[in-house]
Amino acid sequence: MQYVSTRGEAPALGFSDAVLAGLARDGGLYVPREWPQFSAAEIRAMRGLPYADLAIRVLTPFLGGEIAAPVFERLVREAYATFRHQAVCPLVQTGPNTFILELFHGPTLAFKDVAMQLLARLMDHVLAERGQRATIVGATSGDTGGAAIDAFAGRDRTDIFVLFPHGRVSPVQQRQMTTSTAANVQALAIEGNFDDCQGLLKDMFNDHAFRDSVSLSGVNSINWARIMAQIVYYFSSALSLGAPDRPVSFTVPTGNFGDIFAGYAAKKMGLPIERLIVATNDNDILARTFATGEYRTKGVFATTSPSMDIQVSSNFERLLFEASDRNAETVRRYMAGLKQSGAFTIETAEMARMRSEFDAGRADMDEVAATIRSTLETSNYLLDPHTAAAVHVAAGKVGSAVPMVVLGTAHPAKFPAAVEAACGVSPALPAWLGSLMSADEKYTVLPSDLKMVEDYVSRHSRAAR
Ligand SMILES: Cc1ncc(COP(=O)(O)O)c(C=O)c1O
Ligand SMILES: N[C@@H](CCOP(=O)(O)O)C(=O)O
Secondary structure (H helix, E strand, O other), X not given: OOEEEOOOOOOOEOHHHHHHHOEOOOOOEEEEOOOOOOOHHHHHOOOOOOHHHHHHHHHHHHHOOOOOHHXXXXXXXXXXXXXXXXXXXXXEEEEOOEEEEEOOOOOOOEOHHHHHHHHHHHHXXXXXXXXXXXXXXXXXXXHHHHHHHHHHOOOOOEEEEEEEEOOOOOHHHHHHHHOOOOOOEEEEEEEOOHHHHHHHHHHHHHOHHHHHHHOEEEOOOOOHHHHHHHHHHHHHHHHHOOXXXXXXXXXXXXOOOHHHHHHHHHHHOOOOEEEEEEEEOXXXXXXXXXXXXXXXXXXXXXXXXXXXXXXXXXXXXXXHHHHXXXXXXXXXXXXXXXXXXXXXXXXXXXXXXXXXXXXXXXXOHHHHHHHHHHHHHHHOOOOOHHHHHXXXXXXXXXXXXXXXXXXXXXXXXXXXXXXHHHHOOOOOOOHXXXXXXXXXXXXXXXXXXXXXXHHHHHHHOOOXX
């Protein structure tokens, strides 16, 4: 299996190199050269498999034989042993034909753990085999950072630097990043928003001298392995609802478009997914794009679902590549427009292709609060604000006989203030995270300035040459 860049100007790479590279050297994102296929019979044979076994079955074709089977099996089993629910990602029914796929039973209570726990082990394995070290820089609007720090803390072959928007993450999210005592962890509070953090990250990757000098690697969903690992729970949930003999639709709280792109990948691999519905909060660039065909950024607005406060949605580039029949020149043109004027207009035929698979909607903060309240009243189920945005959007789309699965991307206890304001209930952190809110914090505040951040990373990275 080879991985190609969406911008077509970087060399194709094998699995291990693509994982270590993160962003392609031409600024593009890696995607598999072709989608592995499972027949209906092969999917049927996956029914009833424990989550780790399913992950091994679904993900092995992506490895291109580069990770020995017994090693991969061990890494997968270790990754999912960190989850506190036996099913790893359980499915809970909340209405006649609606379900929440709970993705928040990992160490940091967010869906990011599902991929991050595996990615850290994969990277460690590849680096150890090659006798190398890497510097990992991640950008977060709140959840990726904590999940990455948990997964990489104490690993000798990597130093991890997480850029988070100063003052714009929830207190629980912040502490999950700032209370780590591991020597290889650095939390950097950037004076800006998430798009600034992600912009700095991409600029670091595109500064090849810096990139090479610190052996830069990435753990955001620009890294293919993040998307890959997220494909598995589309299979697990669809299988338990009757796949491949019954189609399923998914509504996904969306920001960087990584999670929903994993659903698209699952569909390309043969899973019968009817609709993939993008749910945004007030930062509704993707909902507007699906409505108008124009991707146009405007300022980021701070909401009660901070992890979705994003304008530049990285993985949308992967969908543009697909919708343009993998035309890298078209993708480069769109991305140049985004860089120059903050906008681009998508060709009609490409938009039609996207609309044939995806739908989109938005939930503003009042709608999110009302959904948290009403779901508690009618289903006795406490939503976090991100999942609530998706439940609101899904409610406007349900209606067919096809089951609707909403991805539950975070535990409500990560956002107690917003949840309590909405419904009067303040969700408590699980006991095993009890000391989080009293532990000492350690972080460095930096301006949103490329040179200053690069300088900080170079000075603190053990991989720096
Ligand atoms: C809780 C939560 N929900 C939804 C999202 C959006 O997911 P994605 O960026 O993959 O679209 C995020 C951040 O990524 C998140 O942390
Ligand atoms: N919402 C994310 C933003 C980064 O997303 P990623 O999936 O690309 O890592 C977060 O919580 O940090």
